[in-house]
Amino acid sequence: MSTRLTNLFHALLLIALALLIGFLSTRHGFVQDWSRTQRASLGPASVELLKSLKGPVEIISYARPQGELRKTIGDFLARYSRIKPDLSLRFVDPDADPNAMRAAGVQINGEMDVRYNSRSERLRSLSETDVSSALLRLSRARESLVGFLEGEGERKPDGVANADLGQFGDALKQRGIRPVNVALSTLETIPDNLDLLVIANPRVALDAASVGKVDEYLQRGGNLLWLLEAGEKNGLDRLAQALSIRVLDGIVVDGAGQALGIDDPSMVALSAYPEHAIVKGLDLSTLLPQPVALAQITPPDWSITPFLQTSKLSWTETGHIPQAGEAEGSIRFDGDTGEFSGPLDIGLALTRLSPSPAKTEQRVVVIGDGDFISNSFIGNGGNRDLGTRIFDWLLADDALITIAEPVATDRTIALSGPALSVLSFAFLLVLPLLLAASGLWIWRRRRKR
Numbered sequence: 001m002s003t004r005l006t007n008l009f010h011a012l013l014l015i016a017l018a019l020l021i022g023f024l025s026t027r028h029g030f031v032q033d034w035s036r037t038q039r040a041s042l043g044p045a046s047v048e049l050l051k052s053l054k055g056p057v058e059i060i061s062y063a064r065p066q067g068e069l070r071k072t073i074g075d076f077l078a079r080y081s082r083i084k085p086d087l088s089l090r091f092v093d094p095d096a097d098p099n100a101m102r103a104a105g106v107q108i109n110g111e112m113d114v115r116y117n118s119r120s121e122r123l124r125s126l127s128e129t130d131v132s133s134a135l136l137r138l139s140r141a142r143e144s145l146v147g148f149l150e151g152e153g154e155r156k157p158d159g160v161a162n163a164d165l166g167q168f169g170d171a172l173k174q175r176g177i178r179p180v181n182v183a184l185s186t187l188e189t190i191p192d193n194l195d196l197l198v199i200a201n202p203r204v205a206l207d208a209a210s211v212g213k214v215d216e217y218l219q220r221g222g223n224l225l226w227l228l229e230a231g232e233k234n235g236l237d238r239l240a241q242a243l244s245i246r247v248l249d250g251i252v253v254d255g256a257g258q259a260l261g262i263d264d265p266s267m268v269a270l271s272a273y274p275e276h277a278i279v280k281g282l283d284l285s286t287l288l289p290q291p292v293a294l295a296q297i298t299p300p301d302w303s304i305t306p307f308l309q310t311s312k313l314s315w316t317e318t319g320h321i322p323q324a325g326e327a328e329g330s331i332r333f334d335g336d337t338g339e340f341s342g343p344l345d346i347g348l349a350l351t352r353l354s355p356s357p358a359k360t361e362q363r364v365v366v367i368g369d370g371d372f373i374s375n376s377f378i379g380n381g382g383n384r385d386l387g388t389r390i391f392d393w394l395l396a397d398d399a400l401i402t403i404a405e406p407v408a409t410d411r412t413i414a415l416s417g418p419a420l421s422v423l424s425f426a427f428l429l430v431l432p433l434l435l436a437a438s439g440l441w442i443w444r445r446r447r448k449r
Contacts, residue, residue, distance in 0.1 A: 041079065042079050042080065042083065042128060042132075043128065045132065046080075046083075046128055046132040047083055049132055049135060049136055049139075050080060050083040050084040050087075050135070051083070051084075052139070053084060053116065053135065053139055055086075055116070055117065056086040056087070056088065056116075057080075057084065057086065057087040057088070057114070057115070057116045057135065058087075058088050058090070058114075058115040058116070059077060059087065059088065059089045059090070059112055059113065059114050059115070060089075060090050060091075060092055060112065060113040060115070061073050061089065061090070061091050061092070061110060061111070061112045062091075062092050062093075062094045062101065062104075062106045062109070062110070062111045062112070062113075063091055063092075063093075063094075063109055063110045064093060064094065064095060064109055065091075065093055069109065069110050070091055072126070073089070073091075073110060073112070073126060074089060076126055077089050077131075079128075080131065094106055094109065094111075105122070107124070108124055110126070111123070111124050112124075112126075114131065114134045114135065114138065115138075116135060116138040116139065117138055117139060117140075119138050119174070119176055120138070120174060121134045121137060121138060121174050121175055122174065129281065137175045137176055137392075138175075138176060140176040143176050143177065143178045144176060144177045144178065144195045144196070144395050145178055145180060145193055145194050145195050145196075146172065146177055146178065146179050146180070146194070146195060146196045146197075146198060146391070146395075147179075147180055147181070147182035147190070147191070147194045147196070147197050147198065148165075148179055148180070148181055148182060148198045148200060149182055149183075149184065149197070149198065149199050149200070149202065149214075150181040150182065150183050151183045151184065151185055152202035152203060152204040152205075152206055152210075152234075153201075153202055153203030153204055154199070154200045154201060154202045154203075155200035155201055155227075155370060155374065156181075157169035157172070157179035157181070157198075157200075158179070159375075160375065161375065162374065162375055162376040163371070163374050163375070163376070164374065164375055165200065165373055165374060165375070166375055167375050167378050168373045168374075168375075168378055168384065168387055171384065171387075171388065172388075172391065175388065175391075177391060177395070179198075182194070182197070184206070184209075184210040184213050184214075185210070187213070189213060189216065189217070190213055190214070190216070190217040190222065192220070194222065195223065195395055196222075196223045196224070196225060196391070196394050196395060197214070197217060197222055197223070197224050197225070198224075198225045198226075198227070199214070199224070199225070199226045199227065199234075199236070200227045200370055201227055201228070201229050201232060201234075201370040202232075202234050205233050205234055205235030206234060206235040206236060207235070208235075210235075211235055211236060211238050211239065214236070214239055215238060215239060215242060218239070218242060218243075218364075219355060220355060220356060221354040221355040221356030221358075221359055221362050222356075222362070223362060223363045223364065223394050223395070223396075224364045224365075224394075225364075225365050225367075225390065225391075225394055226239070226243075226364070226365070226366045226367070227367055227369065227370035228247060228292055228294075228366065228367065228368050228369070228370070229290075229292065229368075229369070229370055229371075230250070230251045230290055230291075230292045241297070242301070243301075243302060243350060243364060243366065244296060244297045244298075244299075244300035244301050244302055244304065244350075245294055245295065245296060245297060245304070245348060245350075245366060246294070246295045246296075246297055247292055247293075247294060247295075247368070248292065248293040248294070248295055248316050248340055248344075249316065249318055249338060250292075250293075250316035250317050250318035250339060251266055251290045251291070251292065251316070251317055252266070252268055252290075252291045252292060252293050252310055252314055252315070252316055252317070252342075252344055252346060252368070253265040253266050253268075253314060253315060253317045253331060254268045254269070254310050254311055254313055254314035254342070255311075255313040255314070256269070256310075256311040256313045256314070257269045262287075265317075265331065266289065266290045266317075267287060267288075267289050267290070268287070268288045268289075268290075268291055268310055268314070268346070269285055269286070269287050269288075269381075270285060270286045270287075270288070270308060270309075270310070271285040273307060273308065273309070274305070274306050274307055274308075274309050276305055276306075276307035276349055277393055278307045278349060278365075278386075278389050278390055278393045279307050279308075279386070279389065282382060282385060282386065282389065283382075284381050284382025284385055284386075285381040285382060286308075286372060286380070286381050286382045286383050286386050287372065287377060287380040287381055287383060288308070288346065288368075288369040288371070288372045289369065289371045289372070289377060290369070290371070291346045291367075291368040291369035292316075292346070292368035292369070293310075293316050293340065293344040293345060293346055293368060294345050294346060294347075294348050294366060294368050295345070296345075296348075301352065302350040302351065302352045302364070303350065303351045303352060304348055304349070304350050305348070305349045305350075305351075306345040306347065306348055306349075307347050307348070307349050308345070308346045308347025308367065309343050309344065309345055309346070309347075310342045310343050310344045310346060311342055311343060312341075312342050312343055313342060314341070314342030314343065314344055315333040315339050315340060315341045315342055315344075316339050316340045316344065317331055317333075317339065318337055318338060318339055319331060319334075319337075346367065346368040346369065347365070347366070347367045347368070348365070348366045348367075349363070349364075349365055349393070350363070350364040350365070350366070351363055351364075359396075361396070363393065363394050363396065364394075365390050365393070365394055367390075372386070372387070373386075373387040
């Protein structure tokens with residue numbers, strides 16, 4: 001009798017213990033990542049970033065309740081909330097108020113607003129690189145001040161014309177970057193508090209006094225973004241010489257765009273990029289309309305690295321290129337007329353030891369096109385992403401580009417041709433024959449019983 005009572009007591013104790021464990025599991029979670037490269041956890045850079053953030057972070061996801069998207073987003077952002085408990089996630093159904101969503105600029109299902117420090121940034125993809133970089137940008141102690149030259153017909157950072165940069169200017173504001181207009185004619189010198197100066201395709205050549213102010217800004221160690229166009233008479237030859245670069249004649253045409261369905265050879269599409277921090281991890285194609293090629297002058301006073309480069313099928317076309325509505329003509333490479341064959345550099349990143357004691361490195365980017373971040377073309381492929389990466393690098397926010405997700409080292413299997421043939425033969429012929437033979441053998445044994 002005592003043995004039965006003891007067994008019953010043990011059984012009740014085990015049931016109570018199981019119920020207690022089940023109850024505690026609903027109140028306290030435990031997560032352990034046993035993957036080889038810790039792919040289910042945040043990287044060290046993201047963890048340190050979250051620990052440094054003071055105050056709550058709010059993320060609003062415009063995801064429909066149907067399907068698994070909300071669960072996917074919630075599970076991913078749970079990695080962040082485990083490190084930072086005051087990071088909250090809220091879902092909004094974009095179909096509940098379509099007009100409000102259009103007014104807010106919501107374009108895709110699952111789009112997210114990341115809000116911190118009285119600023120916000122919009123994300124359209126879900127990855128550790130995207131989310132952590134957004135948080136790092138929003139954690140800036142102050143707004144970065146970017147000056148856009150004005151007064152000579154340059155592209156306006158707040159303009160709404162097709163050639164202006166209004167949409168990109170709005171994106172900069174959301175990232176803690178404040179664009180301001182700089183009229184050289186009203187200034188004795190370019191202010192020292194500018195973090196970056198942008199020259200965006202002046203239509204009228206700058207006078208000698210204005211060019212001198214830009215050159216003096218450069219000599220003081222200021223960072224610069226210079227956007228160029230074909231046939232542009234900007235009066236900045238002195239600046240090009242100071243940067244050790246030269247603009248090649250003609251417009252770059254690239255036959256590689258036909259593989260992407262682009263019939264106009266002067267619309268250069270890039271899907272592969274040279275190795276540089278600006279384009280590291282950029283897996284989107286970018287479209288640059290009628291760019292010009294850039295060449296390095298030797299010996300250069302700067303360390304010059306190309307980060308935008310055309311294919312081997314490209315060249316600098318100095319002849320006439322048929323426009324829309326004109327009869328199609330044939331264009332071909334002609335080295336006798338001074339044309340250069342590809343690959344050609346259309347984007348250069350320049351660095352040198354900064355003349356300013358307040359900085360360690362001076363940075364300049366020169367691109368043979370300004371249309372790619374204009375209102376007309378910013379929505380093409382990765383143009384917006386490329387533009388923001390350029391500004392991040394010029395503002396010395398390298399950490400925004402280097403936050404990367406861990407990747408497994410054994411995700412691919414490389415098989416030789418003979419090995420692949422053996423596997424195909426085994427799965428398509430040998431394995432079905434073995435299954436048929438085993439079935440026949442089992443059928444015969446059962447018939448003999």
